[in-house]
Structure formats: structure tokens, C-alpha cells
Amino acid sequence: MKFGVVQFPGSNGDQDAYNAVCDVLKQPVEYIWHKSTAVDGFDCIIIPGGASYGDYLRPGAVASLSPVIDAIRGYADQGGRVIGIGNGFQILCEAGLLPGALMTNSNVRFKCSYISVRVENNFSDFSHKCTVGQTLSLPIEDYQGSYYCNADELKPLESENSILLRYCDKSGKVTYDANPNGSALNIAGILNEAGNVAGMMPHPERAVDDILGSADGVLILKSIAQRLD
Amino acid sequence: MKINDEDTMSITDTKPIKPEVYKEMGLNDAEYKAITETLGRHPTYTEVGMYAVMWSEHCGYKYSRPILRLFKKYREAIDGAGLENAGIIDIGDGLGIAMKIESHNHPSAVEPFQSAATGVGGMLRDIFTMGARPIACLNSLRFGPLDDARNRYLFEQAVAGIGFYGNVVGVPTVGGEVYFDECYSGNCLVNAMALGVIRHDSVAYARADGPGNPVLIIGSHTGRDGIHGATFASVELSEESESKKSNVQMGDPFAESALIEATLEALETGYVVGIQDMGAAGITCSTCETSAKSDTGIRIDIRKVPVRETGMTPYEIMLSESQERMLAIVEKGKEDEIIAIFKKWEVPVEIIGEVTDDELVHVYDGDELVAQVPSKSLAEDAPTYDLEGREPDYLAGLNNYDLSGLAEPDDYNDVLMRLLEVPSIASKQWVYEQFDHTALGNTVVLPGSDAAVLRIRGLKKGIAVVTDCNGRYCYLDPFAGAQIAIAEAARNLACSGARPVGATDCLNFGNPEKPDGFWQFKRAVEGLAEACEFFDAPIVSGNVSLYNETPQMAIYPTPTIGMLGIIEDVNKRCSSEFKAAGDIVVLLSGVRFDEGESLPVCERESLGGSEYLNTIHGIVAGRPPALDMDREKRVHKALIKAISQGLIKSAHDCSDGGLAVALAESCIAGGLGADITISANCGPSAALFAETQSRVIVSVAAENLGLLREIVDECRVECTVMGTTGGEVMKITINDVEVVNVGVEELDSCWRNAIPGKMAETGVGC
Numbered sequence: 001m002k003f004g005v006v007q008f009p010g011s012n013g014d015q016d017a018y019n020a021v022c023d024v025l026k027q028p029v030e031y032i033w034h035k036s037t038a039v040d041g042f043d044c045i046i047i048p049g050g051a052s053y054g055d056y057l058r059p060g061a062v063a064s065l066s067p068v069i070d071a072i073r074g075y076a077d078q079g080g081r082v083i084g085i086g087n088g089f090q091i092l093c094e095a096g097l098l099p100g101a102l103m104t105n106s107n108v109r110f111k112c113s114y115i116s117v118r119v120e121n122n123f124s125d126f127s128h129k130c131t132v133g134q135t136l137s138l139p140i141e142d143y144q145g146s147y148y149c150n151a152d153e154l155k156p157l158e159s160e161n162s163i164l165l166r167y168c169d170k171s172g173k174v175t176y177d178a179n180p181n182g183s184a185l186n187i188a189g190i191l192n193e194a195g196n197v198a199g200m201m202p203h204p205e206r207a208v209d210d211i212l213g214s215a216d217g218v219l220i221l222k223s224i225a226q227r228l229d
Numbered sequence: 230m231k232i233n234d235e236d237t238m239s240i241t242d243t244k245p246i247k248p249e250v251y252k253e254m255g256l257n258d259a260e261y262k263a264i265t266e267t268l269g270r271h272p273t274y275t276e277v278g279m280y281a282v283m284w285s286e287h288c289g290y291k292y293s294r295p296i297l298r299l300f301k302k303y304r305e306a307i308d309g310a311g312l313e314n315a316g317i318i319d320i321g322d323g324l325g326i327a328m329k330i331e332s333h334n335h336p337s338a339v340e341p342f343q344s345a346a347t348g349v350g351g352m353l354r355d356i357f358t359m360g361a362r363p364i365a366c367l368n369s370l371r372f373g374p375l376d377d378a379r380n381r382y383l384f385e386q387a388v389a390g391i392g393f394y395g396n397v398v399g400v401p402t403v404g405g406e407v408y409f410d411e412c413y414s415g416n417c418l419v420n421a422m423a424l425g426v427i428r429h430d431s432v433a434y435a436r437a438d439g440p441g442n443p444v445l446i447i448g449s450h451t452g453r454d455g456i457h458g459a460t461f462a463s464v465e466l467s468e469e470s471e472s473k474k475s476n477v478q479m480g481d482p483f484a485e486s487a488l489i490e491a492t493l494e495a496l497e498t499g500y501v502v503g504i505q506d507m508g509a510a511g512i513t514c515s516t517c518e519t520s521a522k523s524d525t526g527i528r529i530d531i532r533k534v535p536v537r538e539t540g541m542t543p544y545e546i547m548l549s550e551s552q553e554r555m556l557a558i559v560e561k562g563k564e565d566e567i568i569a570i571f572k573k574w575e576v577p578v579e580i581i582g583e584v585t586d587d588e589l590v591h592v593y594d595g596d597e598l599v600a601q602v603p604s605k606s607l608a609e610d611a612p613t614y615d616l617e618g619r620e621p622d623y624l625a626g627l628n629n630y631d632l633s634g635l636a637e638p639d640d641y642n643d644v645l646m647r648l649l650e651v652p653s654i655a656s657k658q659w660v661y662e663q664f665d666h667t668a669l670g671n672t673v674v675l676p677g678s679d680a681a682v683l684r685i686r687g688l689k690k691g692i693a694v695v696t697d698c699n700g701r702y703c704y705l706d707p708f709a710g711a712q713i714a715i716a717e718a719a720r721n722l723a724c725s726g727a728r729p730v731g732a733t734d735c736l737n738f739g740n741p742e743k744p745d746g747f748w749q750f751k752r753a754v755e756g757l758a759e760a761c762e763f764f765d766a767p768i769v770s771g772n773v774s775l776y777n778e779t780p781q782m783a784i785y786p787t788p789t790i791g792m793l794g795i796i797e798d799v800n801k802r803c804s805s806e807f808k809a810a811g812d813i814v815v816l817l818s819g820v821r822f823d824e825g826e827s828l829p830v831c832e833r834e835s836l837g838g839s840e841y842l843n844t845i846h847g848i849v850a851g852r853p854p855a856l857d858m859d860r861e862k863r864v865h866k867a868l869i870k871a872i873s874q875g876l877i878k879s880a881h882d883c884s885d886g887g888l889a890v891a892l893a894e895s896c897i898a899g900g901l902g903a904d905i906t907i908s909a910n911c912g913p914s915a916a917l918f919a920e921t922q923s924r925v926i927v928s929v930a931a932e933n934l935g936l937l938r939e940i941v942d943e944c945r946v947e948c949t950v951m952g953t954t955g956g957e958v959m960k961i962t963i964n965d966v967e968v969v970n971v972g973v974e975e976l977d978s979c980w981r982n983a984i985p986g987k988m989a990e991t992g993v994g995c
Contacts, residue, residue, distance in 0.1 A: 009575060010483045012399020017669045051397040054483025091729045110392045110663045131348065141665040211800065
């Protein structure tokens with residue numbers, strides 16, 4: 001299974017994603033330059049985290065207009081799998097590949113911390129190694145991580161089981177206090193309608209070894225690598 | 230600074246510069262005279278500006294250079310190949326760590342967000358211009374009390390600025406320290422530190438070898454920001470400082486991140502002869518320093534420098550401190566290849582001149598020669614002054630202050646909670662959560678422990694890194710305080726299982742032209758120089774920041790230490806929180822073995838300089854706690870050995886707030902109580918809160934206690950069993966009297982909420 005990791009100017013999570021695929025999944029991986037107009041031959045494309053274009057204007061806004069995003073849009077339309085992590089999630093929302101938007105955190109401060117998320121859906125290509133209700137410990141690091149969508153967008157997310165992860169406390173309860181940034185319905189990660197595009201603010205690629213504080217991210221990565229039939 | 234029509238612009242016809250002009254730039258009459266003698270004529274306006282910045286304390290170290298020679302590595306560099314952008318410490322396996330700490334104090338007092346941000350940016354550039362890939366940042370911050378709205382504003386903005394820059398660049402900020410004291414009101418300290426990994430065979434140097442080689446300016450366009458920042462850093466802050474906002478640079482972390490990738494790729498080619506960051510004094514500093522080091526000269530045309538705005542004078546272009554810029558000297562014939570790399574990363578790059586063989590910096594404005602000065606006179610001939618130091622009058626009185634009459638408090642629980650709420654001691658989560666500390670996926674001990682620990686991809690070993698300094702100790706005794714800063718940094722490393730291998734220092738002091746200030750500076754450096762060699766942590770790089778005072782007061786002498794250690798096996802590391810109920814809590818201390826086992830845990834006089842005295846009694850007096858470096862080192866040795874054998878579950882050093890605060894911190898971090906019993910031949914306040922040096926609280930599984938005792942015996946370290954972990958309450962009994970009994974949750978809440986509570990008080994005002 002061949003992975004591609006998109007490189008935008010300024011995106012700094014590209015190495016983490018690349019290393020996680022190499023070290024943990026032991027799968028082939030290549031960088032995809034932001035000016036690329038074709039992304040064929042990949043089994044999954046990772047849009048990594050970390051301040052593409054310096055987060056200037058709005059996080060993800062500039063990157064969403066890159067040539068590679070047009071190519072990825074075509075790739076996703078054909079059923080290709082795409083996961084956006086952190087800034088990658090913001091880019092996918094800005095590009096319209098996922099519904100909603102990421103807004104400034106409710107306390108108006110950057111937040112870097114290990115948090116808990118509850119797995120809401122384990123039928124997806126991104127989560128089938130998890131169980132529903134399982135609590136994962138993953139790091140977040142963002143200033144604009146507060147998920148927002150309007151009521152029309154929210155309904156299908158709920159009815160079609162497209163909410164992937166929600167912020168919860170250590171025991172798995174989805175509570176107000178466990179919401180680190182004011183996200184609607186504690187949403188930490190979602191899927192598109194077809195289930196082949198995922199976005200999440202927590203960083204599974206940074207939680208791949210107990211030495212780093214958690215290896216729970218491996219479940220997400222392995223779900224992708226061993227796709228559902 | 231306005232240019233008058235009569236000021237000379239071309240070197241062909243120069244007139245005397247008016248004294249008020251060069252004096253406002255920071256030069257005195259003798260220095261101006263020396264310039265005219267070197268040039269054999271009067272300088273142009275541009276030239277006098279170049280000399281003024283290069284000969285300022287900030288760039289030329291005119292007061293500090295004679296003292297810095299006390300540092301062995303500094304002496305070796307000055308007498309040998311010259312100073313580089315940062316120092317490199319060998320960590321084995323063909324790898325080194327490039328490391329440096331630097332201040333951005335004065336601008337932060339005026340424009341904290343941008344100044345803190347550019348402090349981080351400048352540090353990172355010093356690291357990657359060596360050819361090292363940045364892997365971590367730390368910082369050391371000091372502000373006035375948070376009860377004051379202005380201080381809250383400075384603190385909030387400086388933290389946000391550091392976060393903004395580091396988070397966008399994508400280099401994790403893994404640790405640091407924050408202190409609050411009245412002496413930093415009006416003159417806060419913002420020290421930024423960065424580290425990078427480098428292969429020894431790919432180190433880049435700040436040199437301009439090979440006459441005929443092209444000289445490139447790389448990175449952001451040059452604007453009017455930051456002109457005379459170096460001179461601004463070399464005077465005291467005053468009411469007029471607000472008007473110096475134009476001396477503050479603006480940061481662009483997005484530009485920096487592209488610059489990092491492009492620079493490292495360019496250095497990989499081997500065609501870059503030399504490279505230097507443009508920090509203070511911008512193009513002036515980078516051209517004269519690189520050429521002076523190579524016994525060459527440089528000719529540039531400032532009209533080729535990409536600029537942000539029209540109408541910039543040669544003076545402004547030469548002195549601009551616009552950020553995210555570098556000077557590179559490239560092998561002739563290979564410039565197209567190098568330029569192509571920068572273009573790929575969309576980083577601006579222009580050839581602005583070439584290396585010459587005449588040891589002169591020539592600055593052209595098109596056809597007109599506006600400056601022509603010997604490189605070495607700018608870079609190396611800054612006049613130095615041997616100042617007279619004098620022990621401050623306040624000191625004897627403070628040192629001999631009689632602490633024997635202090636009343637014991639009624640309620641030790643209350644005192645403990647009040648200490649945990651002191652912002653200097655309280656949890657710094659509010660700060661470090663605003664910094665991305667997990668980027669790059671190497672941080673294995675996260676902020677909040679004694680030292681940050683990072684793994685190095687592909688290696689078994691890891692590195693640990695800390696920043697440390699207790700300014701109050703240095704105020705009471707700069708020599709002893711500086712030595713304690715080194716000892717405590719090394720102790721924090723040892724608590725993570727690391728042995729120190731090198732250090733960097735940021736010497737924050739007051740006005741050196743005042744005998745008191747100079748004496749503090751000299752004594753502190755003497756202390757550092759001795760201690761850093763003793764603890765095998767030579768100072769390989771650093772920065773001097775003087776004039777940190779306002780008309781009201783000077784800061785405490787604050788020689789901040791950044792120290793690097795190596796953990797042979799990163800899997801055998803240690804952190805500060807208690808891990809499991811039923812473990813034995815042991816105090817390792819530096820009391821000499823042959824002095825017997827029944828020594829007291831404390832000494833009365835070691836309450837001197839303590840946070841307890843400061844907070845509870847409102848007294849800053851006494852002597853800092855005594856330090857015996859030999860004992861201290863033995864504790865480190867025992868600790869590192871025990872950790873490497875996996876015998877120790879947690880280790881935390883006793884520092885600010887003493888034994889009780891250290892115990893509380895291990896309880897809070899682990900969410901576990903402890904039942905502690907000690908004997909002491911002093912009052913409970915001294916037993917609980919004295920900041921006696923060379924002490925570490927460890928927890929160990931009961932079955933390993935014997936093995937631990939063998940190691941401490943061998944290292945001649947005192948080992949006192951104090952109790953066990955467990956439950957939800959922290960209890961301390963002294964001489965059969967229970968003096969502390971508080972729930973861990975209660976301790977946690979007051980420790981964790983102290984800074985957020987202060988910051989929420991009444992908002993922030995500027």
C-alpha cells in the first residue's frame with residue numbers, strides 16, 4: 001500500500017506523517033509537492049498538519065487553492081482515500097472536501113496537549129481497528145481547532161454516522177469540560193458522505209510509540225493500511 | 230534619526246560628523262576619534278552608523294569581552310578560528326548538537342509579541358546556519374508580578390509571540406522556566422534557546438573565503454524595521470523607550486520555515502563557502518564578521534538588496550534588522566545551482582557583491598562608494614573597557630541579616646499552599662500548552678518535569694535539556710548564585726538520567742558602567758566559569774544582555790543557563806511524578822558519607838534567599854544556600870547510575886520552596902499521596918522550606934531499595950528513607966509531630982490554577 005504525503009510551503013507535520021508511515025506501518029511513502037497536478041498511484045494521501053503558508057489569512061485557506069488540491073479532489077471523487085490531520089483537516093474543509101469549518105479555539109489561545117477522544121464509528125477505512133466507544137489518547141496542537149458546521153450540515157453528519165471522533169474525558173464520557181476548544185458536539189474528526197475522506201484535529205501520527213506518551217495513533221494508521229474489504 | 234543635508238554621503242569628500250549625531254548613535258568622543266584615525270579621514274554618515282552598531286555593547290561586547298575570556302571555550306574561539314553562530318557539542322555517533330540561548334529583553338519591554346517571536350526566529354537561524362536541523366526550542370522568561378495589568382500584558386503577549394513563531398515554524402518548544410519578581414517590572418527578560426542536530430562532517434561556518442566568490446543575500450526583503458536595535462539594547466530602558474518601537478523587528482515564521490528547508494538543502498551541495506544569519510546590525514555585521522574571519526574583504530552594492538519600501542538610504546539598508554535574512558558566500562560558478570534551490574522554496578535570493586582580497590568592506594550605492602572600512606576594525610577592534618567593579622553597599626547588610634528571630638508559622642498546610650500558588654512555583658501549564666511541544670515526534674518527556682527529554686531518530690541514546698537560574702540567589706551572592714544555576718541545571722538533567730555535556734548562557738545584568746552592576750557581572754561569570762568546567766558542561770555559546778534596568782531599579786543578576794545532557798539509553802529515562810502506591814520515598818543528599826548518617830535534613834541559615842522568606846515573611850535576605858560542588862556531583866553520579874539500571878521510578882530535585890514543595894509536586898504530577906516522616910534539628914519551617922542544595926527526592930520499589938543503597942554508598946551519597954507513596958493525602962511528620970496534612974487534589978488545584986487565575990483577574994491592559 002503506497003502512501004503520499006503532501007508538502008505545502010510551511011507545512012511542518014509532513015516529516016512526522018512520513019516517518020510514521022515508514023517506521024510504524026513499514027509501507028512505501030512519497031512526498032507530493034504542492035504544485036503536482038496528478039496524484040495517481042497512491043492508495044492513501046495524507047494532508048499533514050502544521051501551518052501551510054504560515055496559517056496566514058486563515059489556516060488552510062491558501063493551501064486549498066493549490067494545484068495539488070484540485071488533483072486530490074479528482075482522486076477523492078474516484079474513491080481515493082484522503083486523510084487530513086490538523087491543518088490538513090482545515091485544508092479539506094476550506095477546499096469543500098469536508099463539510100464545516102475550523103474556528104478559533106473558544107479560549108482564544110493555542111493549545112497543545114494530550115487529550116482523549118471517543119471513537120464513534122468503526123466501520124470506516126480510518127477506524128476499523130478500533131471499537132466503538134474506545135478512548136484514544138492523542139495530542140492536539142492548534143489555535144483554530146474548534147469545529148463548526150451549520151444545522152443542515154450537522155444533521156447528515158449525525159444520521160450517516162460520519163462523526164469519527166469526539167472529545168471525551170478519560171473514562172470516555174463526552175462532556176463539556178472535555179471539549180478543549182469549543183467544537184460543535186465535541187467533534188474531533190469527521191468523514192465525508194462517501195466515507196473515503198477523513199479529517200481530524202488530533203494527531204495520530206504523533207502518537208505512535210509509548211515512549212512519546214501514547215501509541216493509540218497506530219490504530220488509526222493500521223486501519224488505513226489494512227483496508228476494509 | 231534624521232539625516233541632515235550636510236551629512237556626508239560619499240567617501241570622496243568627508244566632513245566631520247557632528248558630536249550630537251554620533252553621540253545619539255551611541256559613540257563617545259574617543260571612539261569617534263579612533264574611527265577617524267583608522268580611516269585616515271572623517272567617516273560618512275553610513276560609516277559612522279556601521280561603527281556605532283558594531284561597537285555597541287550588544288555587538289562589540291566592549292565591556293563584557295575582557296570578562297568573557299574567563300570561559301575556556303570562548304577564549305579558545307577568540308584566540309583561534311573565531312566565534313561562530315552557535316556552539317556545537319559532541320554527542321557521539323558522528324553527531325553534534327548546535328545550541329545557543331539569546332536575549333530579546335529590551336524590545337520585549339516595548340513590543341512583547343513581535344520581540345519574543347523574533348527572539349525565537351533569530352535563535353533558529355543561528356542553529357540552521359551552522360548546517361544543523363533545529364529539533365527543539367526552550368525559553369527562560371521573567372516578568373514583574375502578575376497583579377499588575379502591564380505585567381500581565383507583557384507576559385501574555387511574550388508567551389503568545391513565542392508560540393506563534395515556534396508553532397508555525399514547526400519546531401517543538403519543549404521546556405523552559407518562568408519567574409516573576411518586582412525587579413523585572415519594566416524590564417522583563419525574554420531569553421530564547423534553540424538546539425539542532427548536525428553531522429560533524431557537515432558543519433557550515435560564518436566565513437567569506439575566496440576572493441571573487443559571489444555574496445548572496447537570502448530571505449526576506451529589507452525594510453526599515455529594527456534599525457539600531459543593537460544600540461537600543463545597549464542603553465537603559467526609560468520613559469522614552471516606547472518611542473523606540475521602530476527598533477523592534479517583525480517576525481515572519483512562514484518565511485523562516487522555507488528558509489530552513491532551502492538553507493539546509495543548499496548546504497548539502499557543499500558549494501556554500503560561508504553563511505551567517507543577519508541578526509543585530511544586519512548586513513553590516515554579517516559582511517564585516519565573515520570577511521574579518523577570513524582575512525578578506527567584501528564589496529556590495531546596496532541597490533541590489535531587495536527592499537520593502539522605496540527611498541531607503543544606504544544607512545538604513547546597512548543597519549536594518551529585518552528578520553529572516555542571511556548572507557551567504559558561494560563558490561564562484563556554482564551560484565546558479567544555489568539560487569535554483571532557494572527559488573524552488575520561493576525564498577528571495579540576490580547576488581549583491583563579491584569577496585575581495587583587500588580586507589575592506591566596500592559599500593556602493595550604485596556607482597557611489599558610500600562606505601569603505603577595514604572589516605577587522607568593525608568586527609574585532611571595538612574598544613574594550615576594563616571597568617571597576619565594587620561590591621554593592623546593600624550586600625553586607627543583606628547577607629548578615631539575622632534570620633534567627635523569625636517566628637514559626639501557625640499553619641504549615643497554609644504556608645505550603647501559599648507557596649504552591651506563587652506563580653514562580655505554580656504549574657506552568659498555562660504557558661507550555663500554548664507551545665507545540667510534540668512537533669517532530671521526538672519529545673519523550675513532556676514539559677512539566679525536571680528536564681525535557683528528546684529521542685534522536687535512529688539512535689539508542691537521547692538528550693535532555695533544561696534552562697535554569699535563580700536570580701534572587703545571584704542578587705544575594707552573584708558568584709554562589711551562578712554556581713547554583715549550573716549545579717541545578719546539572720541536577721535537573723541527572724533527575725532525567727542524563728549526564729551534562731555542554732551549556733550555553735544568557736548573561737542578563739544591569740548597567741555595567743555602574744560599579745555595582747559590573748561587580749555583579751564579573752562575580753557571576755567567575756562563578757559560572759568555574760562551575761561549568763567542574764560539572765563537565767563547558768559553555769559553548771551565549772549572549773550578553775546588559776543595561777537591564779529602569780530608573781527605578783536594576784534586575785536581579787540573572788545568568789540563565791541552558792544545559793544539554795546525554796542519556797545513554799533513552800528507554801532508561803526518569804520523570805518527576807510518583808508512579809505507584811507503596812513505593813519508598815527516599816531523599817538523596819550531598820552530605821558527606823563520612824559525616825555519619827544521622828545528619829539533619831536542613832540547616833537553619835539555608836532559609837536565606839528562599840521563596841519561603843520572600844513570600845511568607847516578605848524578606849529577601851541572607852545568603853543563598855551553600856553549595857559544595859563535589860557533594861553535588863556525587864549525587865548526580867549516584868542518580869544517573871541508579872536510573873540507568875532502572876532502579877528509580879521518579880526523581881525530582883528540591884529547589885524553590887524546598888523539600889515540601891518538591892514532595893507536593895511529585896504527588897500532584899502522579900496523582901498520588903505520600904506519608905513522610907523526617908527528623909530534624911531545626912524548626913519545621915526550615916525543614917520543610919529551606920532550599921538546601923544537592924537534594925533529590927526519588928521513589929523506588931521496595932525490593933530495589935537495597936540495590937539503591939549499594940549505589941549511594943559507592944558514590945558516598947547520603948540516602949534517607951522518608952516514607953511511602955499512596956493514598957490521596959500528603960502527610961509530613963517532623964520529629965513525631967504531624968505538620969502537613971493536605972489532600973493531593975487540593976494541592977493540585979491551587980498549584981494548577983494559580984497562573985490561569987491571575988491571568989483571568991481583570992484582563993490585561995497595555
